[in-house]
Amino acid sequence: MDILTILFYLVTSVIIISSMSLIIVNNTVHAALLLVLIFFNSAILWLMLKAEFLSIVLVLVYVGAVLVLFLFVIMLLDLPIKEKVNQKLYLLFSLIISLIMFIELYMVIFYHDFSQVAEISHSSEFNNTYEIGLLLFTKHLFSFEITALILLVAIIAAIAINMTNKQRALKQDPARQIEETKQSRLRIIKDKDL
Amino acid sequence: MITMSHYLVFSALLFCISVAGIFINRRNILLLLMSIELMLLSVNTNFIIFSHYSNDMTGQVFVFFILAVAAAESAIGLAIIVSLFRIRNSLEINLINKLKG
Amino acid sequence: MESLLLSIPILLILSSIITGFSSKLLNNFYSGIISTSLVTLSFIFSIIICFNIYSSDNLILYENFYSWISVSNFNIGIGYLIDKYSAAMLVVVLLISSVVHLYSMSYMEKEKEYKRFFSYIALFTFSMILLVISNNLIQLFIGWEGVGLVSYLLIGFFYKKRSAIHANLKAFLINRIGDMFFILGIAMIYTAFDSFDYRTIFLNINELDLDNLKTYFGLSYIDLSCLLLFIGAMAKSAQIPLHIWLPDSMEGPTPISALIHAATMVTAGIFMVGRLSPVYEMCYITTNIILIIGASTALFIGLIAIFENDIKKVIAYSTISQLGYMVSALGINAYTISFFHLYTHAFFKALLFLCAGSVIMSLHHNQDILKMGGLKSKLPITYICFLIGTLSIIGFPLTSGFFSKDLILEVMLYKDSTISFVAYVMLILGALVTTIYSLRLLFIVFYGDYRGDNANSVKEQSLIILIPLIILALLSLFSGYSIKIFIDMPIFMWSPSEIKYQGLLPFITHGIFSPATLSLLIGFYISIKLYKEKTDFKFLKFFLFEKSVAAIKSKYKFDELFLYLSLFMKKSSLYFSNKMDIALIDGLIVNGIPKRINILSTYLRTISSGYLYHYAFLIVLSLVIIFAVILVRVL
Numbered sequence: 001m002d003i004l005t006i007l008f009y010l011v012t013s014v015i016i017i018s019s020m021s022l023i024i025v026n027n028t029v030h031a032a033l034l035l036v037l038i039f040f041n042s043a044i045l046w047l048m049l050k051a052e053f054l055s056i057v058l059v060l061v062y063v064g065a066v067l068v069l070f071l072f073v074i075m076l077l078d079l080p081i082k083e084k085v086n087q088k089l090y091l092l093f094s095l096i097i098s099l100i101m102f103i104e105l106y107m108v109i110f111y112h113d114f115s116q117v118a119e120i121s122h123s124s125e126f127n128n129t130y131e132i133g134l135l136l137f138t139k140h141l142f143s144f145e146i147t148a149l150i151l152l153v154a155i156i157a158a159i160a161i162n163m164t165n166k167q168r169a170l171k172q173d174p175a176r177q178i179e180e181t182k183q184s185r186l187r188i189i190k191d192k193d194l
Numbered sequence: 195m196i197t198m199s200h201y202l203v204f205s206a207l208l209f210c211i212s213v214a215g216i217f218i219n220r221r222n223i224l225l226l227l228m229s230i231e232l233m234l235l236s237v238n239t240n241f242i243i244f245s246h247y248s249n250d251m252t253g254q255v256f257v258f259f260i261l262a263v264a265a266a267e268s269a270i271g272l273a274i275i276v277s278l279f280r281i282r283n284s285l286e287i288n289l290i291n292k293l294k295g
Numbered sequence: 296m297e298s299l300l301l302s303i304p305i306l307l308i309l310s311s312i313i314t315g316f317s318s319k320l321l322n323n324f325y326s327g328i329i330s331t332s333l334v335t336l337s338f339i340f341s342i343i344i345c346f347n348i349y350s351s352d353n354l355i356l357y358e359n360f361y362s363w364i365s366v367s368n369f370n371i372g373i374g375y376l377i378d379k380y381s382a383a384m385l386v387v388v389l390l391i392s393s394v395v396h397l398y399s400m401s402y403m404e405k406e407k408e409y410k411r412f413f414s415y416i417a418l419f420t421f422s423m424i425l426l427v428i429s430n431n432l433i434q435l436f437i438g439w440e441g442v443g444l445v446s447y448l449l450i451g452f453f454y455k456k457r458s459a460i461h462a463n464l465k466a467f468l469i470n471r472i473g474d475m476f477f478i479l480g481i482a483m484i485y486t487a488f489d490s491f492d493y494r495t496i497f498l499n500i501n502e503l504d505l506d507n508l509k510t511y512f513g514l515s516y517i518d519l520s521c522l523l524l525f526i527g528a529m530a531k532s533a534q535i536p537l538h539i540w541l542p543d544s545m546e547g548p549t550p551i552s553a554l555i556h557a558a559t560m561v562t563a564g565i566f567m568v569g570r571l572s573p574v575y576e577m578c579y580i581t582t583n584i585i586l587i588i589g590a591s592t593a594l595f596i597g598l599i600a601i602f603e604n605d606i607k608k609v610i611a612y613s614t615i616s617q618l619g620y621m622v623s624a625l626g627i628n629a630y631t632i633s634f635f636h637l638y639t640h641a642f643f644k645a646l647l648f649l650c651a652g653s654v655i656m657s658l659h660h661n662q663d664i665l666k667m668g669g670l671k672s673k674l675p676i677t678y679i680c681f682l683i684g685t686l687s688i689i690g691f692p693l694t695s696g697f698f699s700k701d702l703i704l705e706v707m708l709y710k711d712s713t714i715s716f717v718a719y720v721m722l723i724l725g726a727l728v729t730t731i732y733s734l735r736l737l738f739i740v741f742y743g744d745y746r747g748d749n750a751n752s753v754k755e756q757s758l759i760i761l762i763p764l765i766i767l768a769l770l771s772l773f774s775g776y777s778i779k780i781f782i783d784m785p786i787f788m789w790s791p792s793e794i795k796y797q798g799l800l801p802f803i804t805h806g807i808f809s810p811a812t813l814s815l816l817i818g819f820y821i822s823i824k825l826y827k828e829k830t831d832f833k834f835l836k837f838f839l840f841e842k843s844v845a846a847i848k849s850k851y852k853f854d855e856l857f858l859y860l861s862l863f864m865k866k867s868s869l870y871f872s873n874k875m876d877i878a879l880i881d882g883l884i885v886n887g888i889p890k891r892i893n894i895l896s897t898y899l900r901t902i903s904s905g906y907l908y909h910y911a912f913l914i915v916l917s918l919v920i921i922f923a924v925i926l927v928r929v930l
Contacts, residue, residue: 002195005195008200015204016208019232022228023214024218028224028225031224038232049243051242051257054257057261066231066265070228070272073275077276077285093217093912095214098211101213102210105206106203109206114197115200117247120249132255135255136255140252143259147262147263150266151265154267158273159273161270161277162276162277217911217915290907
């Protein structure tokens with residue numbers, strides 16, 4: 001058993017266990033941190049698959065940006081940690097469904113017998129980043145630009161959704177305060193009317 | 195020896211766990227979003243596996259795009275969650291049943 | 296000539312519209328004048344057309360001037376087909392109609408709804424003209440229905456009278472029964488010939504492949520379609536058992552009775568059969584059925600008239616009986632002979648009705664003959680006219696009825712088959728019955744002593760009433776001499792008559808020495824004994840005779856039969872409405888399906904909880920299922 005095999009099993013078991021705990025934990029902060037762990041381990045797995053550029057991107061973009069955003073939101077909203085409700089029935093159902101799904105996927109994988117597919121080894125000059133860049137800026141240039149546009153739209157949308165209505169905020173209007181008189185604020189009622 | 199099947203089984207398992215996560219979860223909409231991220235991760239892993247074993251860089255280019263779109267998606271998703279929280283003061287999925295006519 | 300022909304229906308509908316919609320623009324008198332003059336004008340046009348048709352040898356006016364509905368091979372046109380047959384009919388209808396118009400001007404004078412009446416009778420004539428000049432079955436049917444509709448309106452003219460409303464409803468419903476069969480007959484004819492057009496039908500009738508057509512209930516295709524058409528004619532022309540509406544139609548004003556009975560309504564059935572005679576020539580069984588129905592109608596309905604006491608109803612029953620003669624003639628394929636009787640009958644029947652109207656008017660709307668009597672001296676002109684009409688209807692030698700009735704009896708013998716001999720005997724007996732009831736009416740109304748009230752106020756009516764009577768009386772006397780025209784008359788291009796006609800004089804001498812004259816003499820004897828001298832025949836008072844008299848007096852219980860049938864239908868439809876409509880259709884299908892859907896949806900509704908994770912679960916579940924299906928197919 002070589003080192004790569006040991007590494008594979010280590011990494012995958014960490015990912016599986018932490019993803020399992022992610023879906024059942026109560027605390028969102030814990031969940032986010034578990035997600036960080038999963039992404040780091042995935043980055044290692046991707047490195048093993050010789051996708052160096054993407055594994056770095058995963059760490060930088062996902063762990064560095066998206067998950068930090070998650071943590072910010074959690075912090076900002078200050079969610080209360082509540083007791084777990086009884087949901088054993090749902091748990092059972094979802095486990096059964098996922099199990100069936102896994103079995104189906106497993107059947108597909110072993111029906112095709114992917115274990116016989118040979119690994120292609122590249123020379124030491126092979127540059128993963130260079131190859132991706134080449135494809136990205138030649139063949140998929142248009143898609144690349146569209147992706148940029150999508151990100152722009154996402155930025156605008158994120159801002160637009162959270163634009164608060166100014167009327168709702170309580171603010172003082174000095175101009176109106178000055179204009180107020182005694183008559184407009186006070187009404188004198190005679191005692192006999194009561 | 196680790197073959198392609200090992201990787202594929204792993205990614206299938208990850209996908210199934212995250213699918214289960216979507217409907218096990220009924221407390222917090224943030225966890226839902228995280229499950230989706232996890233799903234995307236397993237899909238991306240699949241892309242990379244095939245890209246690696248069939249020696250085709252296009253798969254990795256596609257993963258790049260997916261990462262970008264996923265980032266955009268989670269940004270918007272979080273924005274929605276924030277505004278939802280403002281309105282309802284809670285992120286419990288149990289309370290979000292406006293879809294019922 | 297085409298424009299003259301087309302102007303006839305246009306003038307009539309114009310007259311109907313002017314009188315019907317003029318509101319206060321025209322007063323009653325002028326609208327009557329306009330209506331009468333328009334009808335008279337169209338009568339003059341018809342005379343010109345008829346003259347032209349008869350002066351040439353084989354002139355047939357045919358045109359399809361308007362295509363109404365045209366869908367691939369299915370064509371319905373509006374057009375005309377005028378041959379000698381329909382030209383003569385045109386003249387008869389318009390003559391009677393204009394006479395009735397003239398008469399009505401005086402008769403309806405005191406009615407408030409004078410203009411409505413004129414509008415109706417013009418429309419009535421229009422419908423009949425549409426029917427007569429038609430060149431296809433659909434136009435014929437439109438006219439047919441129009442006649443039915445206007446008769447409904449006219450019988451119920453006094454719509455505040457309960458009995459009138461019931462009578463017109465009865466007439467309409469009975470006619471509906473006939474119309475239903477009539478439509479089926481038209482459909483069968485269309486299926487066989489692929490056309491509604493008379494010319495196409497008549498020209499193709501010999502090429503029709505009779506062996507390939509289906510037979511139903513032992514009747515050949517043509518037999519059945521002719522029978523269906525004839526059932527329609529039975530309702531219109533009041534043959535047993537669909538005759539029951541005609542006596543009740545006497546609820547309408549008297550001029551209407553004249554119009555219905557002489558020219559427009561009841562003759563439509565006879566005319567239709569004659570018009571389609573080339574098709575009826577192909578029948579074997581149906582003609583026998585027609586013969587039996589006609590002969591039994593002539594005899595048995597005539598018997599009812601003997602015991603009827605309403606002056607108009609007696610004449611109404613006599614109409615049914617005379618129509619029986621015409622139908623019998625149709626049953627032996629003697630269409631023009633039948634038409635000859637229709638022609639003479641139109642005059643003397645209109646005469647009788649208008650005379651009756653005159654009598655009724657003089658007696659201040661009393662119709663009960665038991666309260667009349669001795670009117671001979673009080674109403675001399677009416678008496679003479681009524682006498683002429685009566686002599687005509689009983690076939691007194693040298694009157695018009697003599698020629699037509701004798702001709703029918705002669706051709707009946709000439710036919711030489713068992714059924715036609717039976718029919719001949721029935722018709723001879725019918726002639727005897729006709730003599731009895733006609734003379735009974737004459738003796739009771741005009742002889743003896745006056746039995747009503749206000750004897751002094753009874754006097755002749757105005758000239759406008761009398762002129763039509765005189766015109767019709769002259770026609771009743773002399774119209775029979777045109778016998779040769781009818782014997783030689785071809786229908787479309789065929790000349791169906793095979794009678795060896797040897798001239799007027801031999802015919803008259805032959806007619807006088809025939810069994811018909813014998814029955815006439817017996818009838819004279821019996822009715823003089825019974826009704827003039829009021830002899831009491833002791834030997835008649837045996838049990839069986841009184842039983843049959845009771846049966847006749849109850850009008851053979853046809854009304855009760857129809858009542859029973861309709862009650863039965865009502866009950867069964869109620870039953871089916873409960874079982875089928877309410878229980879099955881409403882309960883199980885219309886309301887049942889939504890109810891079951893509702894029950895089902897209460898279960899299904901729980902799926903749509905509104906919770907996101909439920910939807911996600913369903914999406915994944917269906918994904919798994921789809922995936923499994925694909926796997927099963929692939930692996």
